[in-house]
Amino acid sequence: MKRILLPLATVLITGFSMTSCTIEVNDGIEEAPTIISGDETLKGIISKDVVFKKGNYTLDGIVKVTNGAKITIEAGAVFNVVTTKTSALVILNDGLIDAQGTATEPIVFTTSTKTPGDWGGITIYGEAPIKALNGNTTAVSEDGNALTYGGTNPNDNSGIMKFVRVEYAGKKIGDGTSETNTFTFYSVGAGTVLENLVAYKGTDDGFEWFGGTVSAKNLVSYGNFDDSFDWQDAWSGQNNSNWFAYQVGTGNFGMEIEASSNADNVAPKVNNLTLIRAAGTNPEAANSPEITAIQFKKQGSGIFSNVYISGYKNIGAQKAYSVLIQDSATETGQVNTGKIVVSPMTYLDSDNPLVWGYAFTPNGGKTFTNATTVTKVSLPTGAWATVDGVNLLSAL
Template sequence: MKRNLLTLISLTLLLSVSSCTIEINDDAGTPTTTNPGNTSGVLPEGGKLSGEITSNLTIKKGNYTLEGIVKVADGATLTIEAGATFTVSTKVTSSLVVLQGGKVIALGTANEPIVFTTENKTPGGWGGITLYGRAPIKAVNGNTTAVSEDGNAISYGGNDANFSSGILKFVRVEYAGKKINDGTSETNTFTFYSVGDGTILENLVAYKGTDDGFEFFGGTVSAKNLVSYGNYDDSFDWQDAWSGQNNSNWYAFQTVTGNFGMEIEASANVDNTAPKISNITLIRDANTAPEVAGSSEISAIQFKRQGTGIFSNVYISGYKNMGGKNAYSVLIQEDTTETNQVNTGKIKVEPLTYLNSDNAGVWGYAYPKTNPKTFTNATGVTKVSLTPGAWATVDGVNLLAALQ
């Protein structure tokens, strides 16, 4: 009786000095943290990540669960060490969101990546990873702020181009794309709202999400060694005049279901800074169909609404006509985008090699065009080269196999 009383007193004192919620595991007799505002600053092995993180928290190598919308608050840093694996609950709306001023330091390795997955391994199970920064944007009508479309309705945009939201290295996110709001919209696998160039994004895998693999909403951040594999919508997407200048080694493998390899717009802002990406490989597996049967969203790279991009060493393969629609290496949607962006040198896709695809040697246009831009397959363009390892392997399948 005295022993139980002492235990109760100790637990009462702990709760009085901590903002966390403690859940007692009756089987093991040990507490697990359900809200990580604990005094130790370390989530116990096998613990549950949920709620709002308001103070620094470290997650070490091991297995964990993530449940609900986990937010890293302004001033807090979430550190995730190599080899940490999270099984995300799909019974509730779940996602990992780093708010403006919060940071995530997720440092995996090629052989010990940081992985977010789900139990049922079904695309669309959760909301993926979303970062908010304080870098500039140009939204519709040139607005410097906008409201996010990820279901959190957070205002984003700022004036610090070099702002850091942390580091993501060797991180793989699986089966994201949770439907939100009216049920017709989905979150992306990785989403970056006004993220600044002080943020490091390297060796990231977006695997089988039901919306875009990677989407940038303005900001200045750059990203290297990206893998977008089997995502239902676009492999890479941006708007709000994203302007990252130091991007390299982007690889997309579209299979079963997929729309554009890249969908590019600047929210109709004529005056924008063209992002730069060196080394792009876009591969469309045989019989890959768009989300909507008969859709024209089957080309490799689409530019619309004043979208821009300076792309070099581009390798494209497998884009075939389907459902009565034509597939192109590059598709320009409006003559205004051609006039303001192509003709001023803010859209370039060269050198380019376009293989095993229809409509070779010519760009496509979604409006009448008498003199389409032509090109000759460049020599010396090769597929992207990426480091092999567990970071790009799912259930024994090497995601980089098509690059060999």
């Protein structure tokens, strides 16, 4: 019998006050979860299993799931997030999430003001390994919580998220160095399921991984101000597929990839990747070189197959490339060792075709030929990828 002793903590939900207690796990007498049926406000610490039925809710402030608790969210649940304070949903490394929407009834987190950067998005912590700066196996999060992350279990399970859409997140935090993304994964393990997720119009990255081993399928990063996809700390997910980024209005790199300067890393793998940059999209900072589709730096690696890239144009003196190698160490440690592969690829309606970019000299000068066999990713249609009547997949 596994016994979890929960310290005194309270889940604050309007109309409810639930004080945690000792829970017997795997003994047939596990305490039943609390069932919430909509029209409630969620705030504080969740340290007891809670089920959110289909309905409308308010998420107020930073809500943390911890102490072995699991939150279960039914298809069709909608959370309107309070924007007058820093709000976020944080699954700590001893918490679980089970959020399983459907294509027709997604789980949605949004705001009434519909302003990018309104809140902190969804952050999940796990117990999978990382390689941070200097090869450290732990690091401190940059999400404002300043929590230590990094573990030893590559198959750690933080739960399931399917058909979940997060809107207007990626909040900049006032200390000037911290920020959150729409979806953030700190040392999340391969036992976690991430499928059919939409990151919509956040002011930082759409999806960012800090180490860990989790993989993700059917991702949509739409209109995020910084990078559509980003990772560091030697994230090593091996079973990723069907990623789509659409950059519009404001956007930096399609993908920003690093391994925190650790040459000894396991290259993540992504099969079927589509990066499209709409005409007139500009980087966050004027005259910024952050307009390339895929950038590798600080020993970042990745094996990408069936890659479709379109719309990456020069802006003034700044050049846009399909792939940019930022430093010579990454060229030596990753490109030359076969841990950076982007093939087959087609690069259309973009500047500087058929050659990778290099931000240093001398360099290896890699060329390529556009493949005719590559097509855009195919994703299921439905309400999960529709915002205010706009089909986010219409560019595919």
